Amino acid sequence: MNYVTTLEGVNEDNIQGFFVDWPNPPSAKKHIEILKNSSYFWLAIDTSTNNVIGFINAISDKTLCSYIPLLEVLPSYKNKGIGTELIRLMLGSLKDFYMIDLLCDDDLVNFYKKFEMFKSSGMIIRNYKKQNEV
Numbered sequence: 001m002n003y004v005t006t007l008e009g010v011n012e013d014n015i016q017g018f019f020v021d022w023p024n025p026p027s028a029k030k031h032i033e034i035l036k037n038s039s040y041f042w043l044a045i046d047t048s049t050n051n052v053i054g055f056i057n058a059i060s061d062k063t064l065c066s067y068i069p070l071l072e073v074l075p076s077y078k079n080k081g082i083g084t085e086l087i088r089l090m091l092g093s094l095k096d097f098y099m100i101d102l103l104c105d106d107d108l109v110n111f112y113k114k115f116e117m118f119k120s121s122g123m124i125i126r127n128y129k130k131q132n133e134v
């Protein structure tokens with residue numbers, strides 16, 4: 001496994017299978033665009049296939065605040081510590097910011113507590129029809 005912060009060698013063929021269970025999942029093209037436009041990202045690459053098998057991204061004002069919108073590991077690679085490593089690497093990238101926020105479902109609260117994150121509350125809007133627009 002290799003963890004990288006570059007899109008070099010990444011194309012629409014080797015970043016497949018993400019956004020599991022999303023009603024209108026973004027295309028691979030849009031996924032690459034999301035990463036390009038993020039302030040920070042880390043990719044997990046399976047060096048035996050050269051496929052992206054996990055990713056995390058963050059957006060930031062580069063001064064005070066950062067937000068982690070997306071983290072995902074492909075189903076067949078789960079529970080091998082890859083998600084943990086992606087969070088560890090991203091928290092390293094964001095360590096100088098005052099705010100490091102993310103939203104998650106209740107069942108993942110204990111997972112994130114391992115990284116000294118604590119539960120808060122938030123308010124959101126979701127425009128579901130925008131999920132897969134390119």
Ligand SMILES: CC(C)(COP(=O)(O)OP(=O)(O)OC[C@H]1O[C@@H](n2cnc3c(N)ncnc32)[C@H](O)[C@@H]1OP(=O)(O)O)[C@@H](O)C(=O)NCCC(=O)NCCS
Binds near residue numbers: 074080083085105
């Ligand atoms: C969450 C996710 C990134 C973890 O990746 P991973 O590579 O499997 O993570 P690790 O192997 O490092 O750790 C797995 C841990 O996460 C826990 N976990 C993962 N999904 C969980 C869930 N839905 N509910 C409860 N625990 C969960 C596992 O039980 C395991 O706990 P343990 O360390 O105490 O054994 C991965 O399950 C995933 O992609 N999920 C779907 C997308 C998602 O929910 N992303 C998070 C958005 S906030």
